[in-house]
Amino acid sequence: MQPDVAQNDAERKRPAVQLSRAGVSFGQGDAAVQALQPTDLTIDQGEFLALVGPSGCGKSTILKLASGLLRPTTGAVIVGGREVAAKALRVGMAFQNPTMLPWLTIEQNVMLPLKIVQPFRRDFARKKRGEYRDRVHALLADVGLGNFAGSFPWQLSGGMLQRANLCRALIHDPSLLLLDEPFGALDQFTREELWGTMQNLWTKRRPTVLLVTHDLKEAGFLGTRICVMSARPGRIIDDSPVTFPRPRTVEMTFQPEFVALNQRLRERIIDARSETMEGV
Amino acid sequence: MPYALKRRIWAAALIVGFFLLWEILCIAMDISDLIVPRPSQVFATLFARFPVLLPHIFHTLWTTMIGFVLGVIVGVIIGAVIGTSRTAYDTAYPLLIGFSSIPKVAVVPIFVLWFGAGAVPAVLTALAMCFFPIVVNIATGLATTEPELEDVLKSLGASKMDLLLNVGLPRTMPFFFASLKIAATFAFVGTVLAETVASNKGIGNVMMSASSNFDVPLVFAGLFILAFLGVALYVLFSVIEGRFVGWANRRDDFAST
Numbered sequence: 142m143q144p145d146v147a148q149n150d151a152e153r154k155r156p157a158v159q160l161s162r163a164g165v166s167f168g169q170g171d172a173a174v175q176a177l178q179p180t181d182l183t184i185d186q187g188e189f190l191a192l193v194g195p196s197g198c199g200k201s202t203i204l205k206l207a208s209g210l211l212r213p214t215t216g217a218v219i220v221g222g223r224e225v226a227a228k229a230l231r232v233g234m235a236f237q238n239p240t241m242l243p244w245l246t247i248e249q250n251v252m253l254p255l256k257i258v259q260p261f262r263r264d265f266a267r268k269k270r271g272e273y274r275d276r277v278h279a280l281l282a283d284v285g286l287g288n289f290a291g292s293f294p295w296q297l298s299g300g301m302l303q304r305a306n307l308c309r310a311l312i313h314d315p316s317l318l319l320l321d322e323p324f325g326a327l328d329q330f331t332r333e334e335l336w337g338t339m340q341n342l343w344t345k346r347r348p349t350v351l352l353v354t355h356d357l358k359e360a361g362f363l364g365t366r367i368c369v370m371s372a373r374p375g376r377i378i379d380d381s382p383v384t385f386p387r388p389r390t391v392e393m394t395f396q397p398e399f400v401a402l403n404q405r406l407r408e409r410i411i412d413a414r415s416e417t418m419e420g421v
Numbered sequence: 422m423p424y425a426l427k428r429r430i431w432a433a434a435l436i437v438g439f440f441l442l443w444e445i446l447c448i449a450m451d452i453s454d455l456i457v458p459r460p461s462q463v464f465a466t467l468f469a470r471f472p473v474l475l476p477h478i479f480h481t482l483w484t485t486m487i488g489f490v491l492g493v494i495v496g497v498i499i500g501a502v503i504g505t506s507r508t509a510y511d512t513a514y515p516l517l518i519g520f521s522s523i524p525k526v527a528v529v530p531i532f533v534l535w536f537g538a539g540a541v542p543a544v545l546t547a548l549a550m551c552f553f554p555i556v557v558n559i560a561t562g563l564a565t566t567e568p569e570l571e572d573v574l575k576s577l578g579a580s581k582m583d584l585l586l587n588v589g590l591p592r593t594m595p596f597f598f599a600s601l602k603i604a605a606t607f608a609f610v611g612t613v614l615a616e617t618v619a620s621n622k623g624i625g626n627v628m629m630s631a632s633s634n635f636d637v638p639l640v641f642a643g644l645f646i647l648a649f650l651g652v653a654l655y656v657l658f659s660v661i662e663g664r665f666v667g668w669a670n671r672r673d674d675f676a677s678t
Contacts (some may be wrong), residue, residue: 208576234576240569244591244668253587257577293668309573319576 155222157317157349158184158207162216165202175374177202179216182368182377189343189350191364191383193357195410199375200353204319207351208232221316231258233315233348237322239302241294247305248290251277254313261313280308283345284338300331304338311342320352324359333391336362340388357403358394361385369406371413379409458638463645466638474627478646481612481623484540485650488547489608493601496552500559504593505585510564521553525611526618533619543615543623550611551604558600562593595669598662605654609647 164179177199184190184207192200205211206218209232217224220232233254241250255261255273265273281290284304294302303323310318324332340363343350354360360367361383369379383402385393393399440460446452447459454462467474499517503509525546532542563585570588579587616625624643631639 209578210572210576232576234573236569236572238569240567240573242570242588242591244594244666253574254577256587257574257579257583313577 155186156183156219157186157188157221158182158351159219160203160206160213160216161219163206163213163218164215165199165206165211166214177206178374178376180376184349184351186349187347189352189363189365191352191354191360191367192370193354193360193367193406193410194370194375195372195414196355198370198372200355200370201321202375204321204351204353207317208234208319231313231315231317233310233313233318235303235306235310235318235320235323237325239294239299239306241302241305241309243294246291246293247281247286247297248274248277250294251281251305251308251312254309258313277308277312280312281305283342284308298331300327300335303327303335307335307339307342311346311348314346315348318348318350320350320354322354323352324356325354332356332359336391337388339363344387357406360406361399361402362389362391362394367406369409369413371410378413379406381406455635455637458641462638463641467642467645470639470642474624474642474646477622477624477627478650480540481609481616481625481647482650484543484616484623485547485608485612488544488612489551489605491544492548492551492604492608493555495548496555496600496604497559497597499552500556501563501585501590503556504560504563505581505589510560517553517556525550526614529615529618532615538619538621540620540622542619543612543625546615547608547611550614551608554600554603554607555597558596559593562596563589566592595662595666598658598666601658601662602655605658606651609651609654613647 160180160182162179162181163177164175165177166173166175168174180203182203192203194200202211206213207220209220212218241247242253245253252269252273255269255276256265261268261273278287278290281287284307286301286304286308289297289301289305294305297305306323310320324335327335336359343363350363352360352363364383366380366382368377370376371378381402385399444459444461447457458466499513503513503517528549529542529546532545536542536545566589570592571584574584574587612623613625613628616623617629620626624646628640628643631637631643
């Protein structure tokens with residue numbers, strides 16, 4: 142067990158994601174709704190950033206900016222040293238809804254990114270029954286789905302689908318993993334179980350992760366750093382590192398330091414809410 | 422008794438019962454076979470004339486299949502274009518609905534005028550009859566594809582073609598097969614329609630000449646053949662459908678078709 146804030150300098154040189162004065166508004170003129178105030182945010186390589194805040198605060202907007210699904214109205218978003226949407230990125234995504242394609246088996250679903258993303262795509266026809274299949278099976282075994290490769294999505298429980306979803310997001314070794322409340326729809330016990338699964342995957346592969354959640358406990362369990370956002374239009378009001386040793390356990394979330402962190406962040410969010418209420 | 426078997430027995434009983442009722446009503450009400458022949462007469466005619474009818478059956482069958490295959494190709498292409506583009510959807514729909522509203526009987530003489538009597542007008546009428554349900558179903562399937570399903574691939578940098586091949590089309594397959602079953606029967610209607618108007622071969626032509634000779638049992642024999650061919654095609658596509666889109670029918674009471 143060692144504090145995971147220590148990262149080597151070479152990795153730190155180029156941030157994985159950089160938002161500079163990136164803002165988003167929908168609609169035009171007087172009808173425009175500002176979803177995200179111009180925001181500065183840097184995520185370093187190998188970091189696990191948890192973004193928390195009340196619903197509708199623009200957490201998912203930041204995530205969409207990083208994925209290239211959305212372009213900023215103002216400012217710039219640089220991912221992996223390039224402006225987003227300028228070129229296809231090697232990003233993995235998982236949403237709250239597992240969105241497995243119902244006509245494919247779990248194996249085929251997880252393999253899908255290899256069919257789309259270069260350089261895997263080039264050899265897909267040749268390797269899909271060999272190397273890629275082994276790769277998918279190994280990853281599924283890592284999350285405890287080894288026996289379900291041939292099953293169809295409707296045969297799996299919500300928690301199992303979400304495990305498969307994480308596998309699909311990671312199969313192509315993305316440099317950036319974007320998670321949008323992936324455990325939000327699960328029951329408490331399944332959720333805590335999946336935190337453990339996620340932590341294992343992260344410690345094993347060390348991708349840069351941006352996790353959007355409204356669960357402070359989840360953020361503290363998984364993150365190396367937590368950013369707190371205010372209500373709409375969103376902005377970042379708190380940015381703190383999380384230094385608890387790994388592997389973290391659910392028991393640790395009941396210890397005083399952990400609870401204290403939760404309390405402090407909770408107050409920041411409540412303060413920010415009342416500020417915006419007064420503003421209105 | 423397993424449900425599937427029970428259902429099959431009931432379906433068969435209904436068909437037999439239908440013919441029995443028909444037979445009994447004809448005898449009881451003393452209906453002339455010049456108006457409505459008894460099913461027994463029709464089947465007798467069918468068996469007696471079968472060697473003569475066979476080439477006509479094949480003629481109708483292959484004309485229908487060519488028209489159907491062309492209709493599927495045209496329908497899938499138009500449906501794919503309309504279903505993937507909002508603009509195309511809004512622009513092309515009025516024209517398509519207008520075209521499909523034209524009674525196809527009215528179009529046959531035009532085809533005959535252009536290509537002469539024979540197989541070509543029949544193929545074209547079959548095509549014209551059957552492509553519209555395919556267009557509508559493909560377009561609907563593509564247009565209603567959940568954006569979440571596509572987002573997964575979009576975030577990977579998938580092209581529009583990738584999305585169509587990996588999400589849109591597979592997602593549309595249940596719609597496509599549903600429309601194939603309708604289109605297959607429509608194609609038959611189209612072929613026979615053209616054959617009754619202008620052809621010297623095919624079941625439609627046989628029925629036309631039989632009715633002008635007051636050979637009513639033969640007319641009905643033609644009807645029976647058409648019904649049988651229609652059912653046969655429907656079953657064929659149901660089987661293929663079960664193979665390809667079994668994932669969409671996982672309710673127990675639907676799965677055993």
